[in-house]
Amino acid sequence: MxxxxxxxxxxxxxxxxxxxxxxxxxxxxxxxxxxxxxxxRQRSGMPEGAHGEEWQVHGGGFYHIQKYLVAPAQxxxxxxxxxxxxxxxxxxxxxxxxxxxxxxxxxxxxxxxxxxxxxxxxxxxxxxxxxxxxxxxxxxxxxxxxxxxxxxxxxxxxxxxxxxxxxxxxxxxxxxxxxxxxxxxxxxxxxxxxxxxxxxxxxxxxxxxxxxxxxxxxxxxxxxxxxxxxxxxxxxxxxxxxxxxxxxxxxxxxxxxxxxxxxxxxxxxxxxxxxxxxxxxxxxxxxxxxxxxxxxxxxTVPRALTGEDKVSAVGETFMASTHFPAVRDTVMGRCSMCHAAEPGWDGIHFAPKGVRLDTDEAIADHAREIYLQAGRSHAMPPGNVSSMTAAERALLVTWFEEARK
Known part of the structure; x- marks a missing residue:
């Protein structure tokens, strides 16, 4: 296998x-x-049936090209x-x-x-x-x-x-x-x-x-x-x-x-x-x-248009954020079955693209990717196979945006 x-x-x-x-x-x-x-371009004196011609220069030489709209005589x-x-x-x-x-x-x-x-x-x-x-x-x-x-x-x-x-x-x-x-x-x-x-x-x-x-x-x-x-x-x-x-x-x-x-x-x-x-x-x-x-x-359209609540952003660093414990639980529960040293998802033998999310430090290091792929978009988990909820995605957005302020 x-x-x-x-x-x-x-x-x-x-x-x-x-x-x-x-x-x-x-x-x-x-x-x-x-x-x-x-x-x-057309000019006088062109062969019968010729629609136009072009002179081009490339690779140290000149090319003379003629086009026949229908076909040449022979x-x-x-x-x-x-x-x-x-x-x-x-x-x-x-x-x-x-x-x-x-x-x-x-x-x-x-x-x-x-x-x-x-x-x-x-x-x-x-x-x-x-x-x-x-x-x-x-x-x-x-x-x-x-x-x-x-x-x-x-x-x-x-x-x-x-x-x-x-x-x-x-x-x-x-x-x-x-x-x-x-x-x-x-x-x-x-x-x-x-x-x-x-x-x-x-x-x-x-x-x-x-x-x-x-x-x-x-x-x-x-x-x-x-x-x-x-x-x-x-x-x-x-x-x-x-x-x-x-x-x-x-x-x-x-x-x-x-x-x-x-x-x-x-x-x-x-x-x-x-x-x-x-x-x-x-x-x-x-x-x-x-x-x-x-x-x-x-x-990243304002969430008022999507029917979702807007999220606030306050905080300083990713691991120091008050949201980090909840974020860690979310990532561990929804992502680390694939993104780990030894993935547990059937058929996945290596962490996709080498991205591991099985430690606090790794989660913090990949905060931007988590924000883009699982917070701002629904790209991850693929097909939402681990059933990440809208509230969990909103939490990831809040965590990242607060820490970046």
Whole structure:
């Protein structure tokens, strides 16, 4: 059992590392081609069918790139496809989802205070929601609404807001954010696998057969590629959020997730505008910063909005605080079964991340983490498996804030 636990932990690390590597490759190529596409310029004397060209300098050399809106007159001898980055990113991400959240469903996926279901049911809900997301998105794109980029984007955003809320009604806060990222990333990767690449293959087949390719395939692929471009930054945030409980572990976490999509659009709008040489919209950074400040406020929103009593803050040091004996009892009872030299929780063989909370000194040393992850947010205990109460969380907040004054 010990050896298996070590193996599983390293398997998780390997899957996470692979996911990061492939995501960098996919995002890098995606951002590059969007910048290239927006920077294309037309000039007289270009080859027939060429839509635009771009001169670039990098690595001590110059690159002359031309784009054909539909296709060149003849099939080139060598054609480089950009698809495996997307597929590998999704596959490694799904593997990580299975290793961490499906295999550890009782700890990381299920919060029985939110939805009391068995692990198999929770996993089925997860799989169904991710698959259903692509179906809904694809139907919307193929509907008459798909002819309006603005109208389609607004409806798609409404779907994402609903899913932001919906996932928080199904899973732990950590899993809700992760699933929202997987939901969005699945749409992006499916765009590549089911729409963009097949459309490009149709164009290639027409060229080989000597037929003139239909321009509609390129137009459809371009729309899906544009969606992928604007969804990338929110997905990155959601994938990183499991390290920051103030993002996923608070009451307004679904609102935070919804606002992140707007921030991502604002940032991409800035870069896309600059790449297209249509100006320098600095206002997007101001708007994004203001929204991020709102998010910070929402993570520690005044408790009058949540229906909870406000807590006072008086005191000097953590261990000298009059609240410390009660805090110690709370942490020992709710946290130390995992965060100890010899964890007592079944399946936990080492204190998670090496954090031990089994002595007075250790509790004081980790006061900030306890405050953030178990006081200000509900990130810990995972899924509230040890049934920490609202009064106990309020005690942790009071203890920390008093000692910091």
């Amino acid at each position: 010990y050896d298996f636990a070590v193996f599983w932990d390293w398997l998780s690390f390997a899957a996470r590392w692979l996911h990061v590597i492939t995501a960098i490759a996919w995002i890098g190529s995606s951002f590059y081609f969007i910048a290239l596409d927006l920077g294309l 099939m080139p001898e060598h054609l480089t496809w950009f698809k495996w980055e997307s597929y590998a990113t999704w596959l490694s991400g799904f593997a990580l989802l299975a290793i961490v959240y499906y295999a550890g469903a009782d700890l990381y996926l299920i919060d029985r205070n939110v939805l009391d279901v068995s692990a198999p049911v929770a996993i089925l809900i997860s799989l169904a929601s991710i698959g259903l997301g692509w179906v809904i998105y694809d139907l919307l794109c193929k509907s008459p609404l798909g002819r309006s980029d603005t109208g389609l984007m607004l409806v798609l955003y409404a779907v994402l807001v609903f899913m932001s809320w919906g996932y928080t009604q199904l899973f732990t806060g950590r899993a809700a954010f992760l699933h929202l990222g997987a939901f969005t990333a699945t749409i992006m990767s499916a765009n590549v696998f089911l729409i963009i690449i097949p459309n490009q293959k149709i164009v290639v087949a027409d060229l080989i057969a000597g037929r003139k390719p239909d321009a509609k395939y390129g137009k459809i692929a371009k729309q899906r590629s544009l969606h992928n471009n604007y969804l990338t930054l929110p997905v990155i945030f959601l994938m990183l959020s499991n390290h920051y409980p103030l993002a996923f572990g608070t009451q307004f976490n679904w609102v935070i997730a919804s606002l992140i999509f707007i921030i991502g659009v604002l940032i991409r709008h800035y870069f896309n505008t600059v790449y297209a040489r249509k100006g320098n919209p600095h206002w997007t950074w101001l708007a994004a910063t203001l929204l991020f400040i709102v998010i910070m406020w929402l993570s």
